Amino acid sequence: MGKKKLRIGIFGLGTVGSGVVELLKRKEGKLGSASFSLEKVVVKNLTKKRDINLSPEILSINPEDILCNLSIDTVIEVIGGIYPARAFVLQALEKGKNVITANKALLATSGSEIFKKAAEKNCYLGVRASNIAAYRLIESLTNSPSRIEKLVGIFNGTCNYILTEMEKTGKPLPDLLKEAQSMGYAEADPADDINGKDTAHKLVVLLGLTLGCFFPLKSIHVEGIANVSSEDIVFAHELGYKIKLLAIARRKEDILEARVHPALVPQDRWLARLAGVENGLEIRDEIGLEIGMQAPGAGKYPTATAIIEDLICIAQGRKLFLSERIPSFNLKPMSEIETKYYLKVYAVDKAGVLAKIANVFGDHDISIESVIQKKIESKKDNLVPVIMLTHRSREDNIQKALRKIKDLPVIKKNPFLIRVEEGIF
Amino acid sequence: MGKKKLRIGIFGLGTVGSGVVELLKRKEGKLGSASFSLEKVVVKNLTKKRDINLSPEILSINPEDILCNLSIDTVIEVIGGIYPARAFVLQALEKGKNVITANKALLATSGSEIFKKAAEKNCYLGVRASNIAAYRLIESLTNSPSRIEKLVGIFNGTCNYILTEMEKTGKPLPDLLKEAQSMGYAEADPADDINGKDTAHKLVVLLGLTLGCFFPLKSIHVEGIANVSSEDIVFAHELGYKIKLLAIARRKEDILEARVHPALVPQDRWLARLAGVENGLEIRDEIGLEIGMQAPGAGKYPTATAIIEDLICIAQGRKLFLSERIPSFNLKPMSEIETKYYLKVYAVDKAGVLAKIANVFGDHDISIESVIQKKIESKKDNLVPVIMLTHRSREDNIQKALRKIKDLPVIKKNPFLIRVEEGIF
Known part of the structure; x- marks a missing residue:
């Protein structure tokens, strides 16, 4: 167990950043057996009114105050977005600092590069806060x-x-x-x-x-x-x-x-x-x-708590987070997926409409499980919605059928499709 | 990322042990970026017929072949029970070896001592396999x-x-x-x-x-x-x-x-x-x-997989597993818990039984939510079961009431109680 002291710099003091600062204050300088100090918080605007009380020498608008501060070993990025977050994260890693980020947009677009840099520099990269729905599973999923x-x-x-x-x-x-x-x-x-x-x-x-x-x-x-x-x-x-x-x-x-x-x-x-x-x-x-x-999908505490958990991992002396894997996955084209479909078309309200649609489905190997067709009380345009739930079908067949249905003279407006997902539990 | 080689010794080759050996064989000497070799498997009986093929020089009946083998750095204990597992685990840690165990009986009775020893010797102690229902959460729960x-x-x-x-x-x-x-x-x-x-x-x-x-x-x-x-x-x-x-x-x-x-x-x-x-x-x-x-609650693969995951953590260079905490928890006495209760009594089948029972409950601040009282077709003893579901009540009140009910002349056999748990989801 490391008895070292973490020296922390934070980029951003919005909802999540304030939550992190607040939780850190409650920890009174201790994370398990390690101690820590909050050295710098870099913000865009020094004069903005904030709920959180920080001594003026901690706040700064200069990113270098974190990136070029040799004593800061751990950087928390909670500004969001790609620019300038991407540069801050990569530079911090380049300088050998551990990084914790909640930035899913950044990780989604530059994840490979960021994880590679963290591995190269032997730094911890904490990403628990990037998806609160997976928070407690992220580490186990990677291992x-x-x-x-x-x-x-x-x-x-x-x-x-x-x-x-x-x-x-x-x-x-x-x-x-x-x-x-x-x-x-x-x-x-x-x-x-x-x-x-x-x-x-x-x-x-x-x-x-x-x-x-x-x-x-x-x-x-x-x-x-x-x-x-x-x-x-x-x-x-x-x-x-x-x-x-x-x-x-x-x-x-x-x-x-x-x-x-x-x-x-x-x-x-x-x-x-x-x-x-x-x-x-x-x-x-x-x-x-x-x-x-x-998980609660909003509010500062869930996300801030996930960040604190990453700090605890750093305090325990862990290094990189992502397992090295040799991936060889091919993405299935959307046209090949199979599921049930909910389809809504607006049709002229006259007999035979459903038969016409059913014919097109039949031609494309799609069978229908249920249909809802309702009389609408006050319709200016004489159109009624027809709802169909299909049995499992292939996406490309559905799309072909929809193009055909769209061209039927009785159909007005574009058909609308929602896929069905039966779920695991 | 550690590039080191793990040298593994296993105590036990029952269902879980064989599963571990099988999964290790499939890994062909590699765990992520680390390599490993299976050095020794200590069993009770060398001549027992086994599903798994191991070269004779790996099998042994002598625990010292693992405990005193300086090249073995990682020990997997899957014999179960307290003796001799406890001694093997503590001796392995004492000699600075990482230990992985699925042994919940051992951890429940000697957990403090074992975790203390692991911390003292700076060894990894893997316990994922001790509770398959919590497998993917164990690490996050500790941190x-x-x-x-x-x-x-x-x-x-x-x-x-x-x-x-x-x-x-x-x-x-x-x-x-x-x-x-x-x-x-x-x-x-x-x-x-x-x-x-x-x-x-x-x-x-x-x-x-x-x-x-x-x-x-x-x-x-x-x-x-x-x-x-x-x-x-x-x-x-x-x-x-x-x-x-x-x-x-x-x-x-x-x-x-x-x-x-x-x-x-x-x-x-x-x-x-x-x-x-x-x-x-x-x-x-x-x-x-x-x-x-x-989780599947039986079968060798779930447990063996949890053990492999601990091996991967060791290969990544992790050390101790349990966070240092300062616990200050007091256990609530059972008499003070509050819940709903299902109660079954066998009563002589005559009018007024329910009123007598309800009176006792009233005296003890217990109110009844539902009652089931059935005529039993063929009863030799003229007894009918009376089932009551109470509203939330205190355990001590319920126990006092049950003692009173038991002494009612119309009640035969001891009353039987099952607590109700509404669950989280």
Whole structure:
């Protein structure tokens, strides 16, 4: 056990940074058997009013005060975003400093390079805080000799909040996003919540830690919740499902399926019950272990606690975090995935519409499990939504069928598709 | 990353030992970036027929061949039981060897001493395999700055198998235990499965890792499943519950509640659905993280995989495993716990019995939520079972009331009590 003293520098004093400083103050200079001191906190704006009390000589706007300070051995990066976080993290590692980061966007885009640099410099790289839904599993996932078979997660609190409230209140997405922002849930740029990118970042990082290779974001299918409406939630409910924004990965030998999209999840499954900003993760591995983890998806303490845990690992004298692996995974093209599908089309309200659609499905080897077709009371445009739940089908067949259906004269508006995910538990 | 070579000695070549040897063979001398060699396997009987092929110079019956072999740096103990395992583990640590053990009985009774010795000698002590239900969480639980609030587990595959089969088939416990034994599920001494001791060992170890203090087994309430009958399972089912053997711990500030006993779990809770030999664990901590983990509770691969994961940690150059903590926990006396209770009494089948029982409960501040009283078709003794589910009550009140009820002239046989555990998920 190291009896050394950690000298800590922090980049960023936003929600998470303040949480870290607060928890460190409570620790009164001790992390297990090691001691520590907070040397510098580098911020963008010295004059900004803050909840947290720090002596003026600790605050600085000059990154060099951390990067070129030889006595600082441990750097916490909680500014978020790629620039300038990427440079700070790489320079800190280059100078032999341990680094802890909560920055999933950075890890998703530069994970390989950052882990390589940490290994080269024999530094600890702490990433527990990058995905709170996986927080307690991250270390075991990176070390385990038993490989992941399947992973399904809800990684974005804002989207889960919006989908939960949409179900409760029927309000449209823009209103609910504003609510989420006013409650401090959304990311700095909420576009990355809604379009699925934040979820995808977290999936790429988790797969990187688990498999040892960081897939480029553009290589995986990412779809957000912008087109999901309360109408879909009502229809999904009638079919026995809830709608969630999911990160999904499945491994079969060395073929990996990875995707982010809204999905219908059976109502009685564990993941379906996560409400509001809650995040969650289900994992099954090849020896049959199954884990479900649920975490508060917002607030400074969960993330700050994960950072403190990384500090404790450093205090215990650990070095690098990611196992060396020789990855050889091929991503399955989206066209080859197989699942059930929820399909919504708007059709002219006359007899024979369903038969026409069913014919197209038949031609593409798709069979239908259930149909909902409702009379709509007041419709200006004489259009009725027709909802179909298919049996398991291949994505390319579905896409081909949808193109055909779109061209049917009775169909108005583009068809809308949500995939179904049965979940692990 | 250490590039060193691990030289491994194994005590024991039973189910788990053979699994470890098999998995090591598949690794072909490499654990991540480190290499390893299997130097010695010490067994009780050299001539026993084994599934696994080992060259004769590796097998030995002499413990000194491992303990006094200076080139062996890593010892795996998978013989189980206290003697001679305790001596082997302590001597190996004394000689500066890393130790991996799956031995929950040993850790529960000598955990403090063993961890102290490992720290003193700066050796790695791997205990992942001691509780497969907690396997992927053990490291995080020992490091986490966020403390456990509640922990509920199913830690014994044999008992869960028996309770599951009792529900399905109505067979009595002794028959089902024989089945479990013939399928290789039961411990060497199945008494420790049935009486709850194996579950209690695992609870003591898990609390030891989490809180830093190993409570003596006799300080916690341990009750097995010997008195649970298929009749209870049927009644529990009518009330909306399943019966499971649970390990339960709750912390409130520095007061800890820890107990092992059969319990009624709501049917729709996650833990209730674990069937057959499955093990499981639910945890909630103070920042609101909730984890459910489910693991196969029998078979050599899960345990052997956990041991390999500890080897990988050693290969990465990690040292001690348990955090140094200053524990200051007081165990709550069993008499002070509060929960709901399932109570079964056998009464003479005549009017007014229920009123008499209800009076006693009223005197002891216990209120009743539901009652089941059935006519039994063919009863030789004119006795009917009366089942009551109470609202939350204090254990001492319940025990006092039971003593009074037992003395009522209309009551025959001792009353039987099962506590209710609502579960985390």
